[in-house]
Amino acid sequence: MNEEIQNQHFEKSLATYVAGFILSVTLTLVAYYMVVDRVWSLTPWTIAGSIAGIALVQFVVQLFFFMHLRVKTKPRWRFVVFFFMILVVLILVGGSIWIMASLNGRMVMTPDQVNQYMNDQVGL
């Protein structure tokens, strides 16, 4: 395990970290000012989509520049495990939002109306 972490052939040079840092700061500032200054009078959803995209880009930048996760990462399983984690996260978050939104959409009656309905129909 030691050798596997240390024998990876990636550039741990200063340039990598500086580049990653500058990119991350830039992306953060762009996202921040898009929200704060409401740039170009875009609709909130357009801004939201853009900053979500920016966040994902910064995520990849940090992975690549700071955490050195490359396609050729060795040991190979490290890269595969990472994608499995992403899959689990997508299912968890996406699934929860989907299910809860669907449940929410089915709540046509208020709780009082539900009670009333149950009284009338079933005698509960």
Add this chain to the structure above:
Amino acid sequence: MTDCVLFATLFAVYAVLHVNTFTGPAGWQIFDLPNVLIETLILLTSSFACGLGVIALHNKSKFGVMLWFGVTFALGLIFLGFELNEFAGLIAAGDSWQTSAFLSAFFTLVGTHGLHIVIGLVWIGVMIGQVAWEGLTEGVTRRLTLLSLFWHFLDVIWIFIFTIVYLFGSLRI
């Protein structure tokens, strides 16, 4: 990776509950964006300092390692100070996690990240101690590498918190 799943769950909860503000305030009413920007840049810089520490580690520079991980620690501590300050302000204004589902989800998500930061700080402290005591041995090197991964991971989670909680909240999404 499993830590990511933990945070994914908390994000899912936040996504579902952030509209349930009950009688309390919504996100855009309580978020102090300039403060958050400063927090984000501090954490980002601490991640960079951590990277410099790893470079020092590979150059076998004991002083460099202690210096840069010390800087990481200091910046992490400052970040925590800002965050605790924000929380204290919210609670003092009456907007604690007991007020609404949104606030519960907010405090749990951001609070858990803060707790991870605390653990990271303890780990950095211990590692600086170990470097001072036994030098850059194989075990110490391995643990410092893992620590740097952990610290970068915390910064990544913060990017998502910053975007999804603070920025989306300010857009009233």
